[in-house]
Amino acid sequence: MALPGDTKYDCIVIGAGIQGSFTAYHLAKLRKKTLLLEQFPLPHSRGSSHGQTRIIRRAYEEHFYTHMMEECYQLWTELEKESGAQLFRKTGLLVLAKAGNEEYEKVCKNMLENQIPWESLSPAEMKLRYPGLFLSPGEVACCDINGGVLFAEKALRALQMLFKQMGGIIRDGEKVMHIKPGPVVTVTTTSSIYQADGLVITAGPWAQKVLRPLGLQLPLKTLRINVCYWREKIPGKSGILQSLPCFLGFNLNGEEHEVYGLPSQEYPGLIKICFHGGNEADPEERDLKAQNPNIQDIEKLSSFISRYIPGLHPKPAVVEQCMYTNTPDTNFILDHHPLHKNIVIGAGFSGHGFKLSPVVGKILSELCIGEKQSYDLKPFRISRFKTPLKAAL
Ligand SMILES: Cc1cc2nc3c(=O)[nH]c(=O)nc-3n(C[C@H](O)[C@H](O)[C@H](O)COP(=O)(O)OP(=O)(O)OC[C@H]3O[C@@H](n4cnc5c(N)ncnc54)[C@H](O)[C@@H]3O)c2cc1C
Incomplete structure (x- = not known):
């Protein structure tokens, strides 16, 4: 040595x-x-x-993250200029929730107070803009207009x-x-x-x-995340592939976990939709455990998809793994x-x-x-x- x-x-x-x-x-x-x-x-x-995509947004509950995002957007643009690579695609970031959901209310309040470009969307507007995405009565939506995808x-x-x-x-x-x-x-x-x-x-x-x-x-927990990709039942039929922007869902389908999704990027024709959470796992054992992924996670996502995006096949076409490292x-x-x-x-x-x-x-x-x-x-x-x-x- x-x-x-x-x-x-x-x-x-x-x-x-x-x-x-x-x-x-x-x-x-x-x-x-x-x-x-x-x-x-x-x-x-x-x-x-790793992976091709991550969500970028200013829609946060906490003011300090929204505040930090101002400079982040500038620095992402600077990196694009310096490298000559496109690293960001604006799609808008939809936030979906059960009416009265606390996180949703805080996100809207934060965007309003910080003058972030955003809009609240009525059920009729949702239907028009995002055919293929079905909210139930008593569920609400807003859009962080400058949200989108980062090419990770x-x-x-x-x-x-x-x-x-x-x-x-x-x-x-x-x-x-x-x-x-x-x-x-x-x-x-x-x-x-x-x-x-x-x-x-x-x-x-x-x-x-x-x-x-x-x-x-430090009180850190490492979680193994199932990264799931979903295919349309009949290619081109639901319109979801063309219209779906990035989204976050709070407290939908009776779930406490957030669900999030990104438009098709990694695999042509497949949309990424995942749970914002997973089971504890050592990073060294991530792929050993992946041979037996937590089926419960995926079953809940399947149920979410059947109810909200029924144009997608309710069984994932691809499941990959990634790690979160969470603080309390x-x-x-x-x-x-x-x-x-x-x-x-x-x-x-x-x-x-x-x-x-x-x-x-x-x-x-x-x-x-x-x-x-x-x-x-x-x-x-x-x-x-x-x-x-x-x-x-
Ligand atoms: C499925 C998934 C979806 C996500 N979606 C989003 C999203 O939409 N938007 C968003 O903002 N964030 C998202 N995140 C979170 C984001 O990707 C992570 O917060 C971020 O990638 C963490 O980066 P890191 O550099 O801390 O960790 P890592 O990327 O894990 O980097 C740590 C590096 O340290 C190296 N290392 C460790 N130990 C040693 C050692 N002893 N010697 C040398 N090297 C070592 C590792 O090999 C590794 O390369 C997502 C994460 C996952 C898993």
């Missing part, structure tokens, strides 16, 4: 998912000598950032390409095995040893495994390690972090180099949890 060489980095980032890649990109833009480490050969589909894998590729063009170094296929804190942090991987003034840990569902030896026990309040963790200020943590993106990654990366890069924070980080601090510090193993 190589010993620490002459090269000392300003910053090392662990994990080349969307959060680590955006952090590395911002650091390189700030002219910091940056190393991005990834355990798997890139690209890979073992974490949370293209975005990852663009970021990593630009990072390298700015002089950043990516070492993939190198798993971080040990971190030695100190004024200069030493990181040992499966094939080398590196040193840096600052370290950012964005290890997705592996965050807990990387942090535990640093004495930090589903807000992110963006903070310093409580004992080692030059170690920064980005974790717990709770199934909604992709769209926010441009600003997450900016925040983590600012924390790493000790710059003034652009955002109030109160909702994201580790101190909101009880006793996260454990004796280091």
